[in-house]
Amino acid sequence: MRVITRRIKVLAERETSAHKYSHGTVAVIAGSDEYPGASVLTVGGARRGGAGYIQYADLESAPTSLVLQRFPDVVTKTLKTLQADCWVIGSGNPELPRRFVMPSSSYLVLDASSISLARESRSAFTVMTPHEGEFKALGYEVKSVEDRLKRVKQAASELNVFVLLKGPQTLIASPSGVVVENHSGGPELATAGTGDVLAGFIGSMLASWRPDNEESALEVLNKAVNAHSLAGKVAHRRYRPMTALDLLNELPQVIR
Numbered sequence: 001m002r003v004i005t006r007r008i009k010v011l012a013e014r015e016t017s018a019h020k021y022s023h024g025t026v027a028v029i030a031g032s033d034e035y036p037g038a039s040v041l042t043v044g045g046a047r048r049g050g051a052g053y054i055q056y057a058d059l060e061s062a063p064t065s066l067v068l069q070r071f072p073d074v075v076t077k078t079l080k081t082l083q084a085d086c087w088v089i090g091s092g093n094p095e096l097p098r099r100f101v102m103p104s105s106s107y108l109v110l111d112a113s114s115i116s117l118a119r120e121s122r123s124a125f126t127v128m129t130p131h132e133g134e135f136k137a138l139g140y141e142v143k144s145v146e147d148r149l150k151r152v153k154q155a156a157s158e159l160n161v162f163v164l165l166k167g168p169q170t171l172i173a174s175p176s177g178v179v180v181e182n183h184s185g186g187p188e189l190a191t192a193g194t195g196d197v198l199a200g201f202i203g204s205m206l207a208s209w210r211p212d213n214e215e216s217a218l219e220v221l222n223k224a225v226n227a228h229s230l231a232g233k234v235a236h237r238r239y240r241p242m243t244a245l246d247l248l249n250e251l252p253q254v255i256r
Contacts, residue, residue, distance in 0.1 A: 024207025031063030038092020049204025090114025193244025
């Protein structure tokens, strides 16, 4: 029996004249032969954020095969032929930063090992989504609750990125120093792969909403975290223990 829950408004409106490109395109580079599941989770999240055209970079055979088996609506392309409004990079592909050339796009989401790319020159409106371990590896160690706020502001300013620091309380900081504290998540999200879903979902929402200033970007990011957290809570009520795939399957049930 499906758990009945409220739906929250997170998706951008579509005009009657809309076509698959008019509400944003996303390119996902995630997963590897070593971690193929990350490809499915990241692409799965991107399919639910409102963008009309989702592409996946065909770099290795195992993740590409999984993506096409699960999502026949997703288009696979070589890295050289990818073009998109938003790129989502890094989940489950630890070798990627060593061989990646920063794309030309409107928006960029950096996850997992690829948050190191935040130190490179880029023109895109950039969001990075580390947990505290990845944040420390980037040079921002968090030693206390109070330190989290200080460090997230510091990183956002120094790197000129939006920092979405995951944890029991998610902090979303803009380059100018504005911080949104989001308390919607629970301990059920502390399981492998939920961050991959969130990265893809954020990328798709950025591509479809197309925020053009810090205030609107913070609003989109906060909406994404709220929806992701609610899907996790609903999945947790249905499944014990909840998995990232359970959360992904609940996303369309909690958003509108």
